[in-house]
Amino acid sequence: MRVGLLGLGRIGACHAATLAAHPGVDELVVSDADGGRAAEAAARLGARVGDAFDSDAVVVATPTATHAELLMRACAEGVPVFCEKPVAPGVRDTLRVLDAARRSGTVVHIGFQRRFDAGYAAARRALAGGELGTLHRVHMVSADPHPPDPGYIPLSGGIYRDCHIHDFDILRWVTGGEADTVYATGANRGEAFFAEAGDVDNSAALLTMDDGTLVTLQGSRYNGAGYDVRMELAGTLRTWAVGLDPRVPLTGVEGLRPPGEPWPDFAARFGPAYVAELDAFLGAARGETESPCTVEDALAALYLAEAAELSRREGRPVRVTEVIV
Secondary structure, X not given: OEEEEEOOOHHHHHHHHHHHHOOOOOEEEEEOOOHHHHHHHHHHHOOEEOOOOOOXXXXXXXXXXXXXXXXXXXXXXXXXXXXXXXXXXOHHHHHHHHHHHHHHOOOEEEEOHHHHOHHXXXXXXXXXXXXXXXXXXXXXXXXXXXXXXXXXXXXXXXXHHHOOHHHHHHHHHHHOOOEEEEEEEEEOOOOHHHHHOOOOOEEEEEEEEOOOOEEEEEEEOOOOOOOEEEEEEEEOOOEEEEOOOOOOOOOOOOOOOOOOOOOOOHHHHOHHHHHHHHHHHHHHHOOOOOOOOXXXXXXXXXXXXXXXXXXXXXXXXXXXXXXXO
């Protein structure tokens, strides 16, 4: 296959290396707004600079504001497309892409890499198989060790749309349930550029699922101990934890301390999952399988993010139905 890649920032560079090494990719075509960065990546990876859409499949890793139009182009041209989350900054553009994808029948795969992580997949199987009993509580953490570049924050959509949309997606995927109500808050404990953009750098939320299961969520842009992403599922028989591995950035006051170096960032923590998700996309692009991460899934996660952001701004519980268009 010839695969095109648009965008060579942090995640784009990660995807470029994966695609260049993939045995099913014969040629990689890269493109970036920074021509020098594209040329450097092409030389390093044995790729070439060119029109990414002149390919059998295309991977979109450009800034969020560009996603919708690039996805619309892929649908119009019938080119299978992988796109980093989110589909668009808002619900209406996401619905526009969803309509185009349905009309064209084009494969549109959204980058929710946690679905391809071995721990989350094992928890999903265990819950579905009855090993945990009846699920009563879920707790999730998503915390970055360092904040992103200040220029990124005003364009990010806020911590709930940018960061916690992964939590919202994996919550639905692992439990098979839907959230009914979201009550979210946030605080600014670091640099002023978060507040100046109307965002927060620390977050917390309580979700009530449609079956009554309670879900707590917390996040931070300043988790100095390291990159920390976890999920705990408490049932009537057992409690399972995802991400409680030898590199989790936690220290127990009773002396329990993980033996490994803490995870430094998302690329290290989810390296195998990023490889697996692109492999799944290429299989779908070849027509061998169906994509497990659809625009419908992205829209459902975005609705939870929209409800959380509305709740944070208005200081009240929000029913998810309030934000559904």
